[in-house]
Amino acid sequence: MSGFSESEERQELRKQVAKLAATYGPSYFEKQARSGEKTTELWLAIGKQGYMGVNIPEEYGGGGGGVGDVAAVCEELAAQGCPLLMMVVSPAICGSVIARFGTEEQKRRWLPGIADGTETMAFAITEPDAGSNSHKITTTARRDGDEWLLTGRKVFISGIDEAANVLIVAVTEDARRKSGGPGKLKPCLFVVPTDAPGLEANPIDMEIVSPEKQFAVFLDDVRLPADALVGDEDAGLLQLFAGLNPERIMAASFSTGIARYALEKGVAYSKEREVFGVPIGAHQGVSFPLAESKIEIELARLMTQKAAALYEAGDDMAAGEAANMAKYAAAEAACNVVDRVVQVHGGNGITREYGVAALLVAVRVGRIAPVSREMVLNFISTFSLGLPKSY
Structure with missing residues (x-):
């Protein structure tokens, strides 16, 4: 990442992942989810194109990139209405831990399957x-x-x-x-x-x-x-944080991806729906909340990119602080935008047809997992501000 823009390679990665995900889209995702089926077809397609293991070293079947790359994949999938939760878990947490602390034999045994999506790891x-x-x-x-x-x-x-x-x-x-x-x-x-x-x-x-x-x-x-x-049975939290920092970065990308998807739906509806002879998006009561969400989402995305860059640079403590902040900001942005988009849709916002009501529960998870917003605030209070612990 140079300055405030991502590398051309990552921008192209985002473009290609979005293109692939769009061929499946929210209708495929919702159909599979509501019928109790899996999104295996999409999962394997992502793996086949090399996007699943983009953060895993090349010698083990991956793309040799960083956590910022796999976070970009996660975000773009969600932004196309296909939020795949196991992207957070398998390549990002498990892949990162094994690549960093596993023996050569462990890497060769487990990483190729994680990279191509054929052996998902929980x-x-x-x-x-x-x-x-x-x-x-x-x-x-x-x-x-x-x-x-x-x-x-x-x-x-x-x-x-x-x-x-x-x-x-x-x-x-x-x-x-x-x-x-x-x-x-x-x-x-x-x-x-x-x-x-x-x-x-x-x-x-x-x-x-x-x-x-x-x-x-x-x-x-x-x-x-x-x-x-x-790894080492005595290494303790060091090894755990090697997985938890990517987890928080991925969770942030998961939230910002869903947030972007929701915002796009809200903006589209605000342009199409007319009341009193003008599109409802012309009214500041509709446009301002959507504009606020655009700002909140972009701020969360920027902190997510910072967290990924710090993690890739090997600065685990600074990455931990930024990853917690990114996860917090992204979850808040996602909850805010979905609430606003449901309101923009009025009664249509709580119908299945318009596909936004289900997002209320989906984004709410971001405030709870993988770490609650209260535990993030505890961390920032003590680690960043130096305040005394309450626990």
Whole structure:
């Protein structure tokens, strides 16, 4: 990225992804989501064109780009009415962690499938009693000879039914014994086959219209080989943040993409719908809220690009701050614009025909996951402003 414009390569990437996504469009996405089907056809098409693994090193089947590139892919898909949640998870979180901390053998085993979309990988960190507190994770890995046994629970795990493997965050039994109390545990990461004996995944009934389902996952002495562990079991949060910073950057792009899609629909309707002899977009009561949303979306996109650039430069702490800010700003922009666009549509805004009411739930997720807006504000209060912690 040079100055305030993206490179020509990334701009061309956006153009080509948008072109591909437009051949499927919102009607395809909604049809698949409402019928309980998957968007596998689109997913594999993205992989075949090299867009899925654009951030994964070339030697493992990827494009050799950065998180900003895969975030651009995620955003453009959403902007065409095809927001694919697993783009956040598989290539961005799992791909980034394995590329950065995996052994050569692990990279060769898992990255090519992630890159071309043929072996999607899910990610499991959230637990029923831990929520956003990664220090309170209770999923435990204990050694059994050269192998590991994994036991615990996870909740709100996306797309595990369409993933060959899931990257699970746990703590080792040794770490639990040595921790000296809460807040000292070091998370570690394991790649677990989704068909492993002892792993059970139960769907959670959600209101959101999405082809990707959410699951509660139960692990009962799931036996894993030694090389299921990714990276160092003592590295702790460093490895976790290698996945969580891209997660927040991708979540921001996911939100800004949906926001752009909603704004486009609102603007189009405001030009077509006439009341009192003029298009409703001529009235400032309609045009000003849409203009405000344009500003909010572009500001969020700019912070997302900054976060991606800092991450690619290897500045993890600065990237973490910017990624949290971007995720927060993008979720707020998306919630605001969808609310405004529903209002612009009037009664049509809550019909299925016009396709905006379902976005109310979709964008609301951005304020909750992958980290709540309140936890982002906690982080900014303490890390950026130096205020005392309340927790």
